[in-house]
Amino acid sequence: MPNRLRLNLYFGLLAKWAVAFACMFLLVAGLFTLFLGRDWLVRNQSIYEGLLYVNQPGTKSVAGMQGYGVTSYGEDGLVVNKILQDNVIRIVFWGDSFVEARQVSDQHKFTEIVEQSWNKRHPEMRIQSLNLGLAGLDSRAYLQFGENVDATFKPDYLFLMITNPDFYTLSYRPVALERVAAGDYTNLVRSESDFGIRHIVNDIGLQSFASQLKLQTFAFMNEGNQRVSETVNAKGKESRSAELQESIQLQLQALKSIWGNRLVILYRQQVTDYGRNLEEGKTTELYKALAASDIPYIDTYEPLQIAMRDGKPPYGFINFALGKGHLNQVGHQLVADAVLGYLEGLEALE
Numbered sequence: 001m002p003n004r005l006r007l008n009l010y011f012g013l014l015a016k017w018a019v020a021f022a023c024m025f026l027l028v029a030g031l032f033t034l035f036l037g038r039d040w041l042v043r044n045q046s047i048y049e050g051l052l053y054v055n056q057p058g059t060k061s062v063a064g065m066q067g068y069g070v071t072s073y074g075e076d077g078l079v080v081n082k083i084l085q086d087n088v089i090r091i092v093f094w095g096d097s098f099v100e101a102r103q104v105s106d107q108h109k110f111t112e113i114v115e116q117s118w119n120k121r122h123p124e125m126r127i128q129s130l131n132l133g134l135a136g137l138d139s140r141a142y143l144q145f146g147e148n149v150d151a152t153f154k155p156d157y158l159f160l161m162i163t164n165p166d167f168y169t170l171s172y173r174p175v176a177l178e179r180v181a182a183g184d185y186t187n188l189v190r191s192e193s194d195f196g197i198r199h200i201v202n203d204i205g206l207q208s209f210a211s212q213l214k215l216q217t218f219a220f221m222n223e224g225n226q227r228v229s230e231t232v233n234a235k236g237k238e239s240r241s242a243e244l245q246e247s248i249q250l251q252l253q254a255l256k257s258i259w260g261n262r263l264v265i266l267y268r269q270q271v272t273d274y275g276r277n278l279e280e281g282k283t284t285e286l287y288k289a290l291a292a293s294d295i296p297y298i299d300t301y302e303p304l305q306i307a308m309r310d311g312k313p314p315y316g317f318i319n320f321a322l323g324k325g326h327l328n329q330v331g332h333q334l335v336a337d338a339v340l341g342y343l344e345g346l347e348a349l350e
Helices: 003-035 110-121 139-144 146-153 164-171 174-181 196-203 207-218 221-239 242-262 285-291 301-309 329-344
Strands: 041-043 053-055 060-062 070-072 089-095 127-133 157-162 263-267 297-299
Touching (some): 089 146, 110 127, 110 329, 139 146, 139 164, 146 242, 164 174, 164 242, 242 263, 301 329
Parallel strands (some): 089 127, 089 157, 263 297
Antiparallel strands (some): 041 053
């Protein structure tokens, strides 16, 4: 066969394969988006003042980097789509990705376990839990948008899940910290910029599929990224000081100025050393600041640490290293149990 004919045959086959691959890719992406991953992002105006993106109300998404949970989204940045109820005790759970908990499905998030378990035990005194988790939030967002959350949801209690690093950014910005000390909580958070090609992917409804594709393509990078994160955290520990604790105390009091006695802190600290060092979580500046304050808090570190020590990792999934990353179903149940224990002993709830 002449070389030119052979080349034409090869190019013809490549063209057919390329078209077939493109058609199959679009078919899989379309089916995935249609039945599983409908997670369009929109700027939220009511809570986040048009500065931050949330999932579009009424959509669902499948977790990308860890787990395969299906999460629904409601109005005003709610995670787990709900209609606000009257004549119930309303509890807002606010925090970052550990509260949003995309890695597990709605019914397995600790916020929903709390509601279902409590209402089953106490049908005469029902509660409604509202999940307001959003990945990437820190103390700046909780201060700037706190009054918006209060005005929108009017909760009886705010359970705020925070960890030591949530206070770092504001602590290392003295000008902004001075404004917070003076009671000015505005302009702490910058607007999220549009994100190029990701914005296009989002607009055509393939955000969740793109996340899954990235997971399957770059899964080997997860462990390396986790090690980098641990190294950064270790360096952070070395630089902590009494000055940082003082800054955290200031920020905690600023949060209390918004919420008063309705504020309850869910203290979170990543479990280390395979759960062997139970006292490590009590050495952080945040823990010390909470112990010295009059703000009630729930220590979620201890039950998670004990579970890790006993060989029941509260972190990690079948597609991610056990003991790493976000809470799995075991971890969510433990956090829910800690919250339920607190509620049971709360006389004011009655």
